Amino acid sequence: MKKYQTIDLTYSAFFICLMAIGSNITFWIPFLAIPIGGVSVPVSLQTFISILAGIILGKRLAAFSIFGYLLLGIAGVPVFAQMQSGIFVLFGYTGGFLLSFIVTAYLAGLIIEIKKPFTKRSIFLASLSGTLVNYLIGVTYMYIAMNTWMGLEVSYYASWVSMIPFLIKDLGLSLFITFALYSVIQRLSLLQKKHI
Amino acid sequence: MSSIIIGQYVPANSVVHRLDPRAKIVMIFCFVVFVFFANNTLSYAWLTVFAVASALLTQIPLRFIAKGLSPVWFLIIFTFILHLFVTNEGTVLVELFGFQIYSGALIQGVAISLRFFLLILFTSLLTLTTTPIEITDAIETLLNPLKKIKFPVHELALMMSISLRFIPTLMQETEKISKAQASRGVDFRTGPLKDRIQAVVPLLVPLFVSAFKRAEELAMAMEARGYQGGEGRTRLRELVIVKRDWLAMLAFALVIAGLFFFRY
Numbered sequence: 001m002k003k004y005q006t007i008d009l010t011y012s013a014f015f016i017c018l019m020a021i022g023s024n025i026t027f028w029i030p031f032l033a034i035p036i037g038g039v040s041v042p043v044s045l046q047t048f049i050s051i052l053a054g055i056i057l058g059k060r061l062a063a064f065s066i067f068g069y070l071l072l073g074i075a076g077v078p079v080f081a082q083m084q085s086g087i088f089v090l091f092g093y094t095g096g097f098l099l100s101f102i103v104t105a106y107l108a109g110l111i112i113e114i115k116k117p118f119t120k121r122s123i124f125l126a127s128l129s130g131t132l133v134n135y136l137i138g139v140t141y142m143y144i145a146m147n148t149w150m151g152l153e154v155s156y157y158a159s160w161v162s163m164i165p166f167l168i169k170d171l172g173l174s175l176f177i178t179f180a181l182y183s184v185i186q187r188l189s190l191l192q193k194k195h196i
Numbered sequence: 197m198s199s200i201i202i203g204q205y206v207p208a209n210s211v212v213h214r215l216d217p218r219a220k221i222v223m224i225f226c227f228v229v230f231v232f233f234a235n236n237t238l239s240y241a242w243l244t245v246f247a248v249a250s251a252l253l254t255q256i257p258l259r260f261i262a263k264g265l266s267p268v269w270f271l272i273i274f275t276f277i278l279h280l281f282v283t284n285e286g287t288v289l290v291e292l293f294g295f296q297i298y299s300g301a302l303i304q305g306v307a308i309s310l311r312f313f314l315l316i317l318f319t320s321l322l323t324l325t326t327t328p329i330e331i332t333d334a335i336e337t338l339l340n341p342l343k344k345i346k347f348p349v350h351e352l353a354l355m356m357s358i359s360l361r362f363i364p365t366l367m368q369e370t371e372k373i374s375k376a377q378a379s380r381g382v383d384f385r386t387g388p389l390k391d392r393i394q395a396v397v398p399l400l401v402p403l404f405v406s407a408f409k410r411a412e413e414l415a416m417a418m419e420a421r422g423y424q425g426g427e428g429r430t431r432l433r434e435l436v437i438v439k440r441d442w443l444a445m446l447a448f449a450l451v452i453a454g455l456f457f458f459r460y
Contacts, residue, residue: 003425004348004351004425005415006415006418006419006423007411007412007415009351009354009355009358009415010358010410010411010412010414010415010418011408011411011415012355013354013355013356013358013359013362013411014358014359014362014366014407014408014410014411016355016356016359016363017359017362017363017366017407018366018403018404018407020359020363020366020367021363021366021367021370021403025396028370028371028374028399029374029395029396029399045396045400064348064351064352064355065355067352068352068355068356068359069359071335071352071356072328072332072356072359072360075323075328075331075332075335075356076204076205076322076323076326076328076331077328077360077363078204079363085204085323086316086319086320086322086323087224087228087319087322088268088315088316088319088320091228091315092271093271149232152275152278152279152282153282173393176393177393177396177397177400180394180397181397181400181401184401184404188404188408
């Protein structure tokens with residue numbers, strides 16, 4: 001196993017900071033709430049940032065960085081969405097989404113590694129599968145959480161239906177931003193290869 | 197903004213504050229597991245007394261504790277109400293707008309909400325009485341055995357400390373950038389959805405640039421000062437377990453033993 005360089009560590013530390021900001025982006029852009037089907041869904045950039053972490057840091061370091069983000073949140077730093085923190089956030093309905101960011105980052109990094117060279121297509125695949133895996137784990141976790149320790153009986157189907165607006169939002173957002181930032185990401189990943 | 201940066205920590209000089217952070221983390225993880233073993237009125241009451249007593253021991257004003265709980269009141273009440281209407285066991289107590297509320301539903305609703313309340317109250321005691329730096333140190337020492345399987349524990353702790361230091365800085369930076377872009381005419385508030393999302397891009401690009409620049413400068417500065425990983429490093433703050441911590445853990449073990457005694 002390759003030892004991490006200092007620059008790897010500082011980069012992943014700053015990705016933790018970016019995750020913290022991305023989770024609460026509506027704090028700085030308060031009117032960025034997307035109306036879907038009459039419900040106003042507040043935007044968070046967590047999915048996008050974890051995909052970006054996968055693309056820039058590579059699969060292993062990105063997963064490691066997101067793991068650090070979760071631990072920091074557990075340690076009581078308000079880095080989760082709505083400035084929440086603490087271990088109970090992971091036990092709540094949406095804890096699975098947080099846990100799945102590790103897999104999302106890893107998967108995005110993996111796809112970028114397999115699909116060389118770096119093209120729009122590989123970026124599209126990375127964001128698409130990253131977001132889908134995010135919801136697959138998140139919703140399944142929500143279903144399990146509700147039916148076991150929350151003591152509520154909700155069908156798997158119903159939990160999916162309730163999360164569909166969010167899925168559309170996150171899918172659209174991460175695809176849109178990765179494309180809008182395509183040239184930036186491309187240059188960043190080149191820059192990163194030079195260093196790391 | 198400044199209140200979030202500090203986090204939830206409330207400085208005081210109570211017994212709970214002075215406990216070793218590792219002891220606190222271990223006890224809280226055990227509590228999280230054992231709360232699910234409570235299954236009757238007596239065992240719930242026992243745990244509630246213990247959790248409230250611990251909260252009082254911290255000498256933190258109640259309004260701070262209530263403030264920490266504020267984002268989850270909704271969850272607790274929501275769970276309670278959902279249970280009222282979903283569960284149908286026991287006898288019918290009242291009929292409300294065509295819904296029947298059963299006695300079993302009331303009992304289960306109270307039990308589950310109480311379980312949530314206990315979990316959240318007790319876990320928030322950790323973050324109320326311990327600084328994030330202390331918790332990071334404690335996590336590093338607690339995870340130390342993982343070094344055997346080549347898990348980079350020191351690197352993880354370092355990463356967390358760095359981000360702890362730079363989260364406030366980057367938040368200020370975000371605020372500055374959003375103001376700077378607004379003064380150049382970027383409109384975050386109005387317009388069709390597409391334009392509003394597009395407006396995120398001029399915010400993100402300078403933010404990324406600034407973050408990565410800082411990351412590189414920091415790595416350079418660390419290496420210039422001879423940083424070379426976890427081997428043989430000494431630390432500024434050493435964690436020591438003293439008699440007080442053993443006593444606290446003993447008392448906690450007795451509480452858990454009591455829980456199993458009351459369970460049946």
